[in-house]
Every structure is written in C-alpha cells, then in structure tokens.
Ligand SMILES: [Zn+2]
C-alpha cells in the first residue's frame with residue numbers, strides 16, 4: 518500500500534441526484550479528535566452519507582490517508598479548516614496536500630488573498646460556525662468573498678449551550694437573505710457536524726443536488742445553494758414551488774409571470790414536528806406534523822408578496838431537524 522494515497526475526485530456511475538455529505542470532519546490528527554480516517558469512513562457509510570470533506574485544523578496531513586477509505590459508495594473531498602486568529606473557515610476542494618495559510622486575523626487584511634487562491638482552483642470557502650462562543654472561533658470577517666455560511670454546526674439540541682450559536686447564525690443569515698437575493702449575490706447555508714468524537718459524524722449534514730458524485734459537482738451544488746441541511750439521514754425534505762406549468766427547486770429561481778405560486782414542502786422523519794415557511798416577512802406559514810412525522814405543507818403566494826421562500830422543520834422542543842436554502846420567485 519502506498520504511503521500517500523489521495524482519494525479520487527469522482528465516483529463513477531453516480532449521475533444526477535441528491536447526495537448527503539458532511540462538509541466539516543476532523544480525524545484524530547486534529548486537536549480533540551478521536552477517530553481515525555478508517556473509523557470515520559465506516560461511520561459515514563453506516564450513517565448514510567455519500568460524501569465527506571476532510572477538514573483538519575490548519576493541516577493537509579490526512580489528505581494522503583483517505584484514498585484507501587474512499588470508494589464507489591463514498592466520495593472524499595479534500596479540504597482544511599483554516600483556523601485564523603479571528604474566525605475559522607472551511608476551504609473545500611483543495612489540491613492533494615495543499616495547505617491554506619491560517620496565520621492572520623481580520624486586522625491583517627489578508628484573508629481575501631487566501632480566499633482568492635482557493636477560488637482560483639475551483640474551491641469553495643465557507644464561513645464556519647460564525648457565532649461559536651470560544652476565543653478565535655467567533656467569525657469576525659465580512660461575509661463578502663465567502664461562498665457559503667455554516668449556519669448549522671454540530672448537534673442542535675435545546676439542552677446544549679451551543680444551541681445559541683446555531684440560532685444566532687441562522688437568524689443572521691435569514692435576516693440578510695432578502696437584501697442579498699435582491700442584489701443577486703447571496704451565500705447559501707450549509708451544515709456540518711464538526712465531528713471530533715464518536716457518534717457525531719453526519720449530525721448535521723448537507724444534502725446536495727449534483728450532476729454526479731464528484732468534488733466539482735458537489736461544490737457546484739453547494740455554491741448554487743441547491744441544498745438543504747439534515748439532522749440525520751432519517752429526515753427527508755422535498756421542497757418545490759410551481760407557477761403555471763413551471764417549477765423550481767431549492768436554490769433555483771422561478772419565473773411566476775404574475776401567476777399564483779404554489780409552495781410545497783414534503784417532510785418525513787420529524788415526529789410531531791413543526792414546519793415553517795419563511796419569506797422576507799419572516800415566518801409566513803406554519804403547520805404541525807402528525808406523530809408519525811410525515812406530512813406535506815402547501816401554501817399559496819406570489820412573487821410580489823414573497824420574493825423568496827425557505828423552509829425549516831423543527832422538533833417539538835424547538836431543535837432543528839431540517840432547513841433549506843431559498844427558492845427565489847420573480
Ligand atoms: Zn472551528
């Protein structure tokens with residue numbers, strides 16, 4: 518077995534579809550991590566993931582360990598968690614062994630140069646856990662220049678202190694959405710487990726519509742916001758808007774031509790949960806799910822009233838089960 522064995526950037530024979538993956542993964546090579554790449558790969562398969570992004574702290578040391586653990590059923594995207602002095606960001610789609618510099622803070626004014634290097638090779642830059650409550654974890658850079666925001670990091674439970682930082686990240690992202698979509702430059706939401714310990718991988722993960730199971734196609738889906746975030750593979754969401762004979766899915770734009778827009782969200786796996794639809798007016802529609810956890814929410818609106826719609830599904834205790842990127846109505 519070769520000492521350095523990088524994973525392939527494409528899994529053959531997997532066409533257009535929704536792929537589940539964890540974009541924020543640490544092995545035992547990161548501080549506080551306890552799982553080997555081999556154990557993470559086994560857990561990824563067991564928890565229903567199709568891909569994962571390896572994002573060790575300030576290091577590419579494990580890139581060459583993943584080749585033997587990737588396979589026909591698991592894509593491994595090379596990345597890094599760039600742990601700067603004033604916030605962390607995820608560089609996804611790096612070249613084998615590529616390390617992005619992390620030794621700066623917001624006052625140095627150099628972050629754009631590092632984002633630019635990742636963009637130049639087709640990579641994606643994600644603002645990580647922006648409201649993390651520990652020193653240097655709180656994200657102090659402007660979002661401009663970043664491609665996506667990790668609004669959901671780790672387990673979202675109402676009994677955990679870090680629940681507050683997910684709520685803050687989501688509300689900040691949701692608040693900026695109307696103006697950002699109007700300007701035509703918005704940053705999609707993503708979720709990642711930030712796994713360090715056993716049992717955390719995939720909680721949550723991002724479900725991406727991609728043309729194939731490859732690094733480029735997954736990153737393109739994330740960049741376009743054709744994605745939603747799931748607490749686990751037990752949760753299913755399908756979300757569309759129809760107007761006349763036209764339809765659009767998550768991250769897409771629908772030409773309503775003044776016709777009524779029929780919003781449809783189908784959720785499974787959230788027993789007694791609550792589904793809410795959000796527009797520029799805030800929470801525009803709410804419906805409870807039955808004990809069995811499956812239901813379809815239908816709501817009528819127009820582009821004039823709702824320039825975008827996004828969906829959330831929460832458990833009865835208020836913790837998140839699923840959230841989507843918006844569908845734009847024009
Ligand atoms: Zn971090």
Ligand SMILES: [Zn+2]
Nearest residue numbers: 541543598711
């Ligand atoms: Zn992390």
